[in-house]
Amino acid sequence: MRLRLGTRRSPLALAQSTLVARKLEGLHSDLEVELVPIITRGDTTPGSLAALGGKGLFTEELEKRLLQGSIDLAVHSLKDLPVMLPSGLLIGAYPERADPRDVLVSERADSTEGLAPGARVLTGSLRRRAQLLAQRPDLQVEDIRGNVDTRLQKWRESGADGLILAAAGLARLGLGAPDVPAHPLPPEVMVPSPGQGTLAIEVANGSKAHELSGLLNHPPTARASEAERRVVESFGGDCALPLGAWGRCDGEAATMSLTVFLAAVDSERWVSATVSATGPSDTADLAVYELRQQGAHDLLKRHGP
Secondary structure, three states, rough: EEEEEEEEEEHHHHHHHHHHHHHHHHHHOOOOOEEEEEEEEHOEEEEEHHHHHHHHOOHHOOOHHHHOOOOEEEEEEEHHHHOOOOOOOEEEEEOOOOOOOEEEEEOOOOOOOOOOOOOOOOOOOOOHHHHHHOOOOOOEOOOOOOOOOHOOOOOOHHHHOOEEEEHHHHHHHHOOOOOOOOEOOOOOOOOOOOOOEEEEEEEEOHHHHHHHHHHOOHHHHHHHHHHHHHHHHHHHOOOOOOOEEEEEEEEOOEEEEEEEEEEEOOOOEEEEEEEEOHHHHHHHHHHOOOOOOOOOEEEEHHOOO
């Protein structure tokens, strides 16, 4: 039996898709998974993703192929996958989450607090920018785009004091000390992007790939992902909104915790909360309620036209 797995062409996407392919083949002895690299608009379009259409730039070509039947499944970084999926498609499995934290790549400091006054920090994320400036309004935060290797090269060439990246991306590419001076940032301090560190296997509803991929689903990861994505849906968030959400479960226990962060795009005002409740929906709804009580509606009005 053969499945065609659609993936972006970036080194990280290929590494993640290869990981999923090998796990699927390990679970099904008669299965062969073929990688089908696909170029997306997000890979070829320069400029800010927030201004150009958001997360869908990285997924729409893959989803078209799924609907057409030219691929059987697609692997995404969950944080790049819009909450609303095309009719007929769904997430067949959430494999166990990798490290959800952000890291500060720097040879001059091992934490955001340790950066010198007025230090230059590079990031392409509105969420990271907002949290950096909430902690350190003196920092000079500059935009950067490109895959992980490109960002690392730009950081080295720029002379900037630091670069913020996802820990999971570096780990999946086999990048770390001593070549990359990466310092993990506590998720309570730098709240991760919803879905950060988590992969999503997207399939057609009721397909053979839907059935086969289900064995890779990790229930605690799935519950955390559902809570985080419910927060995104509640605020209409995408990469155009400085929103963080970090859910975690205690094994198979029903109770879970969720930390959320929301800022105005100008980063001058922000709200945050940590809540615990039973189940993804209740936990997410409680977190959204807490943010709204703190004035999230005013921040969203600032975000609008």
